[in-house]
Amino acid sequence: MCQVDEDYHEPLQRAEVPSVSKKCVKCKEGTAAVVIRAGDAFCRGCFKEYFIHKFRAVLGKHRVLYPGEKVLLAVSGGPSSCSMLSQVQEGLSQNAHKKLRFLPGIVFIDEGGAVGQSVEDRRRMVAELQAVFKATGFPFHVVPLEQVLDLPSSVVAAAPSPSERAAGAYKVAVGHFIQSDGVGVTLKREESAPADVQESSTHSLQQLIGSAKTLTAREDLLNTLRQHLLVHTARTEGYSKVMLGDNCTRLAVKLLTSISLGRGAQLAQDTGFSDSRYRDIILVRPMRDYSAKEIAYYNRMFCVPSVFIPSLDTKTADKSSIQRLTESFVTRLQADFPSTVSTIYRTSEKLQTCKSSSTADHCDRCLLCMCALDTAVENASAFQATLISEQLSQAKAPAATSAAIPRQNPAPMEPESTAATGQCCSSGGGEDCGKAVGGVGCCSSAKGPESTGLRSLLCYSCQLTIRDMSSVERLPHYILSEAQRRQRRSQMREEISEFLLDEGDEGD
């Protein structure tokens, strides 16, 4: 015990400490300037090359951006999306090794109204960003979030799905591009000045966001509205792809958040490289291979400007929302276990973008997030179990005062009797489920008839968000009118259902 030389079995392994004078692991010449992962020290030049190569590699691997295609870069002002902007700039510059061949434009959604920024602050931030955008020479659009209130219902309605591109389509497109010799490729300089925002619309936007009682629901709602506005802007300005700046760290948080919010079925779309839920507009995430740390280093070393813009959860406590809680959980775990983010992120790569969702009937899509509905599930499921719990915990109807009604008919334990024992819900079938959802209602708040009908059009997770709202009347007109349209459609279909030969292959 107290010997001077305790006989250890083997020498202790010493963790390698990155030393200042280390050489770059790549060129073995330059002095290391940045350590990305443990042990990988890069010099300035090699780091830049590595970073740029990664961006090209991810675009090259997926081959979704066609030459000459108009691509809208969604820039929030944060480090990740600003870095994406600089990568696109880099790729289009004359001295780029393999020039990118798509036509970029920039969109910035000004969410100051939802977050509660003053008019002066908003103006200042927009001006700051406009300076950044102008320097790129790309066309840009500054869109205040208030415009979401005036969107047409076509945003959430069935979009015509683009003609399916065959496997060899990419090569054909490249061929066309080379033949046309890049004619018409010149960028038109267009700048849409930020539209003046009416004070009244800011007010109604705030009321809309405020009608969500929890920060979790508020953030979710804001995400949905932002995405609708992005897609709408892309459509009206003639873009067919939207680039989002989500990085690896962000996506790991998003994946875990999505799981916690009940979005398991939509996980692949929420976090994958390309997301085709809007059919004609495809969202891509080219920054998904970079960690937040890499981006921070790059931006600092190569002076990529970014603008800090507060969001809904800025300066809030860890437990203020599920999104916020997950973020701090992942970052804290990442500090102790450095492979956390990459492990979670790799999980997302193994997931599927729904079962051939592109062919699914449009009516079966969620009104808010536009993903395929996940509520028409089998009897033994978490969704049904929750419905049963709610039913069993409250009086059926004002008339029925006795709770002991089901107690009288103990059913034998046979598979055939399943339908008999279950009250309305276990009968299965999507249509019934939808109604049951509406019928059950919620204990925490009084709902109008509008809200109950609305819930049947939503996926599991968006139902949770709506449940956290005090009223749905403040939802933008385009959502409510599309909801009414879908309800009328399904009523119509019900009326004529006997005469339809094949279910749901016509119409929407």
Added chain:
Amino acid sequence: MPVLCSNCIDKRAVLKRPKTGHSLCKECFFWAFEEEVHQTIVAAKLFKHGEKVGIAASGGKDSTVLAHVMKLLNERYNYGLELMLLSVDEGISGYRDDSLETVKRNQQQYELPLKIVSYEELYGWTMDAIVKQVGRKNNCTFCGVFRRQALDRGAIMLKVDKICTGHNADDVAETVLMNVLRGDIARLRRCTAISTASEGEGVVPRCKPLKYAYEKEIVLYAYFKKLDYFSTECIYSPNAYRGHARTFLKDLESVRPSSIMDIVHSGENLSVREGVKMPVQGTCKQCGYISSQALCKSCVLLEGLNRGLPKLGIGKHHRLHDKILSKQPLTEKEERKLKSVDF
């Protein structure tokens, strides 16, 4: 003014359901809880009339409530099941011996036959002895792998058709999170299944009737029913990484109580991309138990223990499987790596 039960609108409510937020009286809560388990059993078609079912009983709250509810529902709804209790004695003094006393009391109260299988008789090692060799780190790996197999072996001895375990919604949600954090896509897909009936033939199917019951409601049920259960953490349990997932889940629940069910829902609806490599189920060449490798995990762990190389089963040493099978000695270099290094 006292709050009235939201179901019968007659009696005074005594609790707020963690799952839905409703205020209920004692009777209505019991009824709702039992009815939900019944609905789960019926909807998932967990049992058939006349089957022999083993209830995995540890003496803890989940299995005590499970045994109680299973017996009650079997009588109320005439399932026609023959129930029995099945316990595993890991050989942890100061923990399992006490909890097994609870199981024995339960056996008398519920009048169900009880079978106890012990690690010592199955493997020749108690957990206490294993911890002595392995150290405090990684010992849960041994315990978990051995228990799973011990349950199956016990079930075969008892000749039961099915085993049901006390896993609740919190456990399932926690496992979903764990598997995401570990990137284990194969388990992520399997872990939300309510029954393993679709797996290989060699094993007794296991199912989780309490899959949709909140842990908190199980405690409430046991509390108001005054059920006798043992509540002490295992003395060897500080499993750090799972602890993170557990804390996270509890935090999520406090932000939005439905989170637990939401995560289970997510897990049930995940779809894995085609072309992702999945382990193929085979059988262990040594003992014949199901395994995705040449040797099953418990044979590897046991081999490691018997050779005095406890790290053999921790981490991946698939290349050594052939050597183990042919009873060859390992090289010195290989041995050095696998010795316990905790000092």
